Amino acid sequence: MAITPPSNRLWWKEPIQAVELGWIILAFLWGLFMFFFMIAWHFIGDQNLSNETYRVTPEGFEEKVVAFAEEFQKIGADGAPVEEDGVPVVAPPEGGDVYMLARLWEFWPILELKNGVAYRFHLSSTDWQHGFSLQPTNINISVHPGYEHVFTLTPTSSGDFGVVCNEYCGIGHHTMTGRIRVVD
Amino acid sequence: MTSIDQGAVPVGGVQASYRTCRFTGLRVEANAELLIKVNAVTAVIFLLIGGLMGLLVALTRWPAIQLLPAEWFYLVLTGHGANVLLFWILFFEIAVLYFAGAILLGARLAAPKFAWLAFILMLAGALMANYAVLRGDSSVMFTSYPPMMASHWFYLSLIIFAVGALLAVIIFFATLVVAKAENTYNGSVPLVTFGAITAAIIAVFTLASGAIILIPTWLWSVGLISGIDSLMYKVIWWGMGHSSQQINVAAHVAIWYAIAAMVLGAKPLSEKVSRMAFLMYILFLQLASAHHLLAEPGLSSTWKIVNTSYMMYLAVLGSLIHGLTVPGAIEAAQRRNGFNRGWFEWLTKAPWGNPAFSGMFMSLVMFGFIGGISGVVLGTEQLNVLMHNTIYVPGHFHGTVVAGTTLAFMAVTYLLVPLLFGRDIIWPTIAKWQPYFFGFGAAGISLFMMGAGTLGVARRHWDLSLTDAAHGYEFPAAAYLMMGLNGLAAILAAVGGVMFILVIVGSILAGPRLDRPGATMTFPLHDKSREAVAEYGSEIHPKLPGTIVLVTIFFAAFVLYYFVNWKYLSELWLFN
Numbered sequence: 001m002a003i004t005p006p007s008n009r010l011w012w013k014e015p016i017q018a019v020e021l022g023w024i025i026l027a028f029l030w031g032l033f034m035f036f037f038m039i040a041w042h043f044i045g046d047q048n049l050s051n052e053t054y055r056v057t058p059e060g061f062e063e064k065v066v067a068f069a070e071e072f073q074k075i076g077a078d079g080a081p082v083e084e085d086g087v088p089v090v091a092p093p094e095g096g097d098v099y100m101l102a103r104l105w106e107f108w109p110i111l112e113l114k115n116g117v118a119y120r121f122h123l124s125s126t127d128w129q130h131g132f133s134l135q136p137t138n139i140n141i142s143v144h145p146g147y148e149h150v151f152t153l154t155p156t157s158s159g160d161f162g163v164v165c166n167e168y169c170g171i172g173h174h175t176m177t178g179r180i181r182v183v184d
Numbered sequence: 185m186t187s188i189d190q191g192a193v194p195v196g197g198v199q200a201s202y203r204t205c206r207f208t209g210l211r212v213e214a215n216a217e218l219l220i221k222v223n224a225v226t227a228v229i230f231l232l233i234g235g236l237m238g239l240l241v242a243l244t245r246w247p248a249i250q251l252l253p254a255e256w257f258y259l260v261l262t263g264h265g266a267n268v269l270l271f272w273i274l275f276f277e278i279a280v281l282y283f284a285g286a287i288l289l290g291a292r293l294a295a296p297k298f299a300w301l302a303f304i305l306m307l308a309g310a311l312m313a314n315y316a317v318l319r320g321d322s323s324v325m326f327t328s329y330p331p332m333m334a335s336h337w338f339y340l341s342l343i344i345f346a347v348g349a350l351l352a353v354i355i356f357f358a359t360l361v362v363a364k365a366e367n368t369y370n371g372s373v374p375l376v377t378f379g380a381i382t383a384a385i386i387a388v389f390t391l392a393s394g395a396i397i398l399i400p401t402w403l404w405s406v407g408l409i410s411g412i413d414s415l416m417y418k419v420i421w422w423g424m425g426h427s428s429q430q431i432n433v434a435a436h437v438a439i440w441y442a443i444a445a446m447v448l449g450a451k452p453l454s455e456k457v458s459r460m461a462f463l464m465y466i467l468f469l470q471l472a473s474a475h476h477l478l479a480e481p482g483l484s485s486t487w488k489i490v491n492t493s494y495m496m497y498l499a500v501l502g503s504l505i506h507g508l509t510v511p512g513a514i515e516a517a518q519r520r521n522g523f524n525r526g527w528f529e530w531l532t533k534a535p536w537g538n539p540a541f542s543g544m545f546m547s548l549v550m551f552g553f554i555g556g557i558s559g560v561v562l563g564t565e566q567l568n569v570l571m572h573n574t575i576y577v578p579g580h581f582h583g584t585v586v587a588g589t590t591l592a593f594m595a596v597t598y599l600l601v602p603l604l605f606g607r608d609i610i611w612p613t614i615a616k617w618q619p620y621f622f623g624f625g626a627a628g629i630s631l632f633m634m635g636a637g638t639l640g641v642a643r644r645h646w647d648l649s650l651t652d653a654a655h656g657y658e659f660p661a662a663a664y665l666m667m668g669l670n671g672l673a674a675i676l677a678a679v680g681g682v683m684f685i686l687v688i689v690g691s692i693l694a695g696p697r698l699d700r701p702g703a704t705m706t707f708p709l710h711d712k713s714r715e716a717v718a719e720y721g722s723e724i725h726p727k728l729p730g731t732i733v734l735v736t737i738f739f740a741a742f743v744l745y746y747f748v749n750w751k752y753l754s755e756l757w758l759f760n
């Protein structure tokens with residue numbers, strides 16, 4: 001019994017039950033499959049998190065994002081720069097670099113992207129850790145201060161998307177959101 | 185033929201007082217007994233505190249109720265994590281280690297004075313942590329990721345607690361040495377003790393990782409270090425945070441075997457396979473932190489893939505093996521007990537009214553189906569992006585730690601109270617229903633949180649409606665429904681938790697005494713629990729059709745769910 005010493009002192013010489021052996025082989029092969037499938041997805045799949053990351057200072061990153069927003073802020077029909085909720089709406093050139101900054105407690109600025117176009121997306125934090133959670137498409141990426149994460153992002157659906165912070169970042173955590181608009 | 189009473193010849197100069205348990209024949213040493221009692225009772229008190237905090241969290245996340253204000257919500261959530269995930273679990277695990285070391289081997293506890301010191305350090309750490317959290321300046325969540333900083337009391341309390349726990353683990357190892365030296369058992373240690381040794385070895389690695397990261401973080405909080413790199417912190421912190429869950433797994437799997445043995449007279453199908461499966465937990469514990477870092481920048485895909493799987497998912501294989509051998513051992517024992525008709529008579533005629541058995545079996549099923557499958561999916565490099573930091577993650581680990589570990593610990597308590605306190609379980613009707621309330625509540629919590637997580641609901645988040653947010657976003661109505669159902673399931677689990685505490689505390693204080701001649705246990709042990717022990721090998725070539733059906737269903741569910749998630753992933757925006 002399991003709570004007493006095995007009565008056969010040479011228990012390691014006992015045979016393995018056939019059903020156990022069959023299950024071990026099946027489970028082992030399944031484990032191997034799952035391992036290789038992760039590798040395979042890097043070749044057959046279109047959703048793989050980028051390995052491209054740079055060291056950056058929070059101030060340095062903020063400067064880049066502000067410059068980006070000033071250069072590409074959307075101009076409305078009346079000729080004035082467009083803002084929503086007091087935040088600039090930025091429409092970068094197709095296929096260009098796009099910056100988003102996470103800080104207590106907002107994702108800045110609002111981005112307007114084109115459906116089906118690949119952008120180089122730069123993401124970092126200027127203070128604490130945050131969580132970039134794009135909804136409702138449900139892409140979730142961690143954001144660290146001091147690390148500039150660069151990945152290629154291609155929207156495949158259009159409309160207004162929410163960015164919700166899902167890494168706890170203090171008392172205002174539940175007010176931290178952002179917005180990405182995708183137009184056809 | 186081996187039994188513990190034979191060959192138990194105390195040698196050396198150390199005096200210890202023993203009694204022999206009337207029901208199991210186990211030799212129980214007084215110091216071991218007392219320290220098991222003290223650690224287990226303390227564990228239950230922290231379960232009460234932490235469980236209550238958990239209920240408050242669930243009622244706050246129920247959008248229609250939103251019980252606590254935001255500031256209190258984050259405070260209570262931090263306290264909930266520390267009290268149940270650390271203090272309840274680790275105090276109880278120390279009790280399990282002392283039981284598997286001293287009691288199962290019929291030995292004395294080594295260095296009882298140091299065991300008391302370990303207990304006092306752990307208690308001081310646990311109380312200090314609650315003080316730090318309740319002060320209000322340490323609402324940093326269980327993970328306490330920098331650069332967010334808690335009060336220095338918070339980090340110090342965890343360090344003190346970890347030192348105490350490490351000392352207790354060392355005493356467990358010393359007890360094994362004493363048992364061997366004093367020849368209190370013959371041959372190899374029992375399988376359950378082997379499982380406990382596994383848990384203890386992993387605990388050393390875990391507590392060392394905790395010390396490596398928490399000591400500099402504490403120095404940072406008192407101003408002696410200028411900064412802690414956020415990514416480095418995560419890598420090392422999860423060496424503690426994840427491998428501590430592997431301690432739980434090893435401990436509760438050992439308890440599954442123990443309960444199956446004590447209640448049904450079950451023995452392992454083959455000692456070799458079950459022990460090898462435990463060994464896999466140690467060998468392939470993995471870098472452990474990798475599972476939690478799949479959505480981080482700055483770590484390569486190669487690092488992530490290798491360290492989540494160690495090329496072959498051998499730690500998962502360990503759990504899959506137990507997933508067959510535990511129900512297989514139960515089926516074989518039940519067939520020997522005469523329940524031989526059809527595929528499932530062994531299961532339908534199992535003692536479902538005995539809370540030790542029902543709790544144990546539900547723990548087994550729920551850990552596998554809910555916690556296990558979701559854990560592997562969550563730990564797959566690309567799939568993680570679908571759920572990282574959503575409430576799917578707490579859904580997963582409530583399946584492992586609540587439905588799995590906590591339910592198994594509760595189940596074994598129904599056996600420990602008669603054996604160690606010499607008291608019978610009072611209010612058998614409440615006791616009988618308790619595992620069902622708690623088990624189904626825990627399953628509900630896990631499944632509804634996982635459901636909400638797939639809809640994108642964030643974890644550790646006070647306001648699903650995002651009322652005061654910088655930019656509004658509407659979660660789908662189904663997400664609100666899921667969080668409401670989660671609240672209902674939490675109430676069910678809380679009722680089960682209160683039932684457990686009432687029955688256990690009531691039994692300890694006022695249960696009928698079992699040390700009188702002729703006294704019998706309400707939930708009896710297996711009649712032949714002593715003889716069944718003796719013979720290994722009569723279980724050769726058992727017929728296990730029921731178990732084969734069960735694992736086939738499990739495997740099909742696993743494969744199906746795995747591919748459903750890949751399908752879901754393939755529909756996301758493209759990123760690389």
